[in-house]
Amino acid sequence: MLTRYLSLAVKNLRRRLVRTTLTVAGVGLAVAVAVSLGGFVLGYREAIDKSIEMLGFQVMIMAKGCPYEAATLMLKGGTGLLYLPSDTYEKVKRDDAIDAITPIFVGIAQKEASSIRDEGSEKTFTVVDGIEVPSFTAMKPWLKFKGGAGYAGGKWFDQASKDEVVLGYELAEYEQRKVGDTFYATITPFGKPDLVRHEFKVAGVLERTGTQDDGTVFMPIDAARAAFNRPNQLTILGLKLKQFNAANMREFETKWLKLPEVQVVSLQQVKTTLISLVSTAQTMIAAVAVIAVIVALIGVINTILMSVYERTGEIGIMKALGARRSDIFQLVWLETLMICLIGSIVGSIGAWVGAGLVEKAIKSLADLGVSGSIVRITPGVIGWAMSGSIALGFFAGLYPAWRAASMRPVDAIREGAS
Amino acid sequence: MNNTIIEAHGLKRYYHRGAETVKALDGVDISIREGEMVSILGPSGSGKTTLINLLSCLDAPSEGTLTVAGKSVAGLEEDQLVEVRRGVLGFVFQQFHLLPTLTVTENVELPLTFLGRTPVPNRTKEVLAMVGLSDRATHLPNELSGGQMQRVAIARALMIEPKILVADEPTGNLDRKTGESIFQLFRQLTTKGLAIIITTHNTAFGDEADRAITLEDGKIVSEETPGRPRAA
Numbered sequence: 029m030l031t032r033y034l035s036l037a038v039k040n041l042r043r044r045l046v047r048t049t050l051t052v053a054g055v056g057l058a059v060a061v062a063v064s065l066g067g068f069v070l071g072y073r074e075a076i077d078k079s080i081e082m083l084g085f086q087v088m089i090m091a092k093g094c095p096y097e098a099a100t101l102m103l104k105g106g107t108g109l110l111y112l113p114s115d116t117y118e119k120v121k122r123d124d125a126i127d128a129i130t131p132i133f134v135g136i137a138q139k140e141a142s143s144i145r146d147e148g149s150e151k152t153f154t155v156v157d158g159i160e161v162p163s164f165t166a167m168k169p170w171l172k173f174k175g176g177a178g179y180a181g182g183k184w185f186d187q188a189s190k191d192e193v194v195l196g197y198e199l200a201e202y203e204q205r206k207v208g209d210t211f212y213a214t215i216t217p218f219g220k221p222d223l224v225r226h227e228f229k230v231a232g233v234l235e236r237t238g239t240q241d242d243g244t245v246f247m248p249i250d251a252a253r254a255a256f257n258r259p260n261q262l263t264i265l266g267l268k269l270k271q272f273n274a275a276n277m278r279e280f281e282t283k284w285l286k287l288p289e290v291q292v293v294s295l296q297q298v299k300t301t302l303i304s305l306v307s308t309a310q311t312m313i314a315a316v317a318v319i320a321v322i323v324a325l326i327g328v329i330n331t332i333l334m335s336v337y338e339r340t341g342e343i344g345i346m347k348a349l350g351a352r353r354s355d356i357f358q359l360v361w362l363e364t365l366m367i368c369l370i371g372s373i374v375g376s377i378g379a380w381v382g383a384g385l386v387e388k389a390i391k392s393l394a395d396l397g398v399s400g401s402i403v404r405i406t407p408g409v410i411g412w413a414m415s416g417s418i419a420l421g422f423f424a425g426l427y428p429a430w431r432a433a434s435m436r437p438v439d440a441i442r443e444g445a446s
Numbered sequence: 447m448n449n450t451i452i453e454a455h456g457l458k459r460y461y462h463r464g465a466e467t468v469k470a471l472d473g474v475d476i477s478i479r480e481g482e483m484v485s486i487l488g489p490s491g492s493g494k495t496t497l498i499n500l501l502s503c504l505d506a507p508s509e510g511t512l513t514v515a516g517k518s519v520a521g522l523e524e525d526q527l528v529e530v531r532r533g534v535l536g537f538v539f540q541q542f543h544l545l546p547t548l549t550v551t552e553n554v555e556l557p558l559t560f561l562g563r564t565p566v567p568n569r570t571k572e573v574l575a576m577v578g579l580s581d582r583a584t585h586l587p588n589e590l591s592g593g594q595m596q597r598v599a600i601a602r603a604l605m606i607e608p609k610i611l612v613a614d615e616p617t618g619n620l621d622r623k624t625g626e627s628i629f630q631l632f633r634q635l636t637t638k639g640l641a642i643i644i645t646t647h648n649t650a651f652g653d654e655a656d657r658a659i660t661l662e663d664g665k666i667v668s669e670e671t672p673g674r675p676r677a678a
Contacts, residue, residue, distance in 0.1 A: 032559045033559070342545055344543075345537070345539070347524075348535075349557040350561050351528075351560040352528055352560070353528075436505075438504040441504075441539065444543070
């Protein structure tokens with residue numbers, strides 16, 4: 029029986045193909061916005077989680093400053109860096125609560141226009157991380173060297189070396205550098221007016237991690253300090269606590285905030301900060317999605333109501349032929365649900381296909397502080413959007429279906445004939 | 447063959463138009479037997495359609511008693527009237543009222559959908575053959591002539607094997623020759639025990655019936671028995 033109702037509903041919808049198509053397109057657009065938003069919320073949270081997890085730390089100690097900068101500094105790199113005295117490392121590392129600690133010096137170097145892609149550009153910058161290899165790699169055991177032709181034999185530099193670097197995957201690709209090549213960087217030493225051009229030997233190229241590390245130049249911490257003329261400074265202390273929970277974190281924070289010009293940031297705080305940064309934008313997009321859904325809903329109701337009015341005579345005949353109120357209700361309701369179902373399928377496919385464009389658009393509008401993909405459209409997101417669309421169709425169809433079902437056959441036939 | 451299938455006494459139907467009460471039907475007594483063809487004649491506004499709507503349970507009387515296929519209809523709401531109509535009454539209208547998106551076969555089988563019955567292809571073929579449309583089964587209504595469309599409407603009405611066929615101006619949109627063929631078909635159907643009620647302006651067609659009832663101002667003003675011999 030349902031098959032026959034479905035067949036009737038499909039034929040009714042095909043009768044006004046342009047109108048049905050436009051209505052389906054409206055629903056599709058609303059669903060596409062909703063799926064993209066859902067994909068963005070999910071993808072962004074996952075990107076933050078991944079970026080933070082791939083930092084390898086639970087806690088960062090850094091110089092006091094804007095907490096947003098602190099949050100994005102390690103995830104995305106940045107300018108306007110603030111520095112801690114290097115003895116902070118000596119003081120903090122003796123804390124019994126610490127399981128592992130690594131000092132990091134971050135600087136910004138100007139790259140030479142050595143790549144064909146730099147042609148025509150005035151100058152480009154790259155993040156330089158001065159690290160202590162043993163403690164840094166202990167925090168990030170997943171870092172591996174790229175193999176294959178030109179990359180074989182990649183290894184970490186000697187800690188005492190002054191002219192060796194390890195390149196992140198994307199940077200090496202961009203600069204077209206392989207193991208043994210020369211990497212050029214121009215650095216302005218602190219307190220000095222002139223730029224100094226450096227030549228480094230590429231000791232290794234890392235495999236892709238999908239994080240900021242892919243665009244980073246790694247070098248020994250002392251060499252980095254010397255190059256930037258900040259011999260007794262560091263940027264961040266990355267830490268893992270033996271027992272990481274809210275109470276321990278508070279205790280640890282209270283203890284080390286006593287040091288002047290120090291802020292202690294847990295990566296949970298970083299995550300919260302980053303999420304709050306985009307929550308306003310997400311709310312705005314959600315508002316647009318809600319408006320799109322309401323407009324689509326009105327469109328669906330309008331289309332089905334028009335269809336019901338146009339078929340007044342037919343509805344009267346169907347009732348005369350024995351259709352109960354419930355039969356007419358089901359028929360009209362099915363049409364509404366079909367519009368919403370088809371619209372949601374079209375919208376979901378559109379959102380899935382266009383996810384890359386949405387991601388580019390979002391990234392071009394705002395720096396969200398994370399690397400990697402920020403729009404992730406999963407079957408779950410599509411499922412939610414489709415369920416929501418069908419649920420809305422369920423409600424949108426109620427009034428037109430009730431209107432049609434309530435027609436008295438004698439009136440409907442008379443109206444249909446006039 | 448001679449059992450009464452419709453019985454009405456003092457049938458009245460009033461409509462309220464503002465403060466005014468319009469007496470569309472004002473005390474009609476009528477009785478129709480199985481296998482009988484009754485034509486209802488009268489000028490526009492005489493109450494023909496109102497009477498046929500009441501007798502076919504599309505509308506309920508304001509006053510009076512009405513029994514259709516053994517069920518009392520007076521005072522019933524639409525939800526109850528449809529239960530009386532289902533499987534008992536077949537309808538044919540002047541405007542045909544075929545669903546334009548459905549083929550001839552689909553239109554004919556449509557009432558079965560609402561009765562929850564699965565169409566039996568042989569039955570559909572049989573009904574289409576009865577109305578002379580076997581070769582039009584897959585056509586859409588817009589591919590048919592007026593007479594063919596009316597035959598589809600008749601086939602649709604017959605598909606459920608009704609006890610009563612109600613035809614409101616069935617030849618109103620047809621030429622005389624086609625109208626005559628429709629009446630011949632009706633005549634054949636009465637031989638199988640089907641009661642047929644027809645409204646028509648055309649007195650010549652009205653005389654084809656077993657009885658011709660004439661209405662004026664909502665009242666029966668004459669009831670004739672043309673006595674035409676039935677077709678074999």
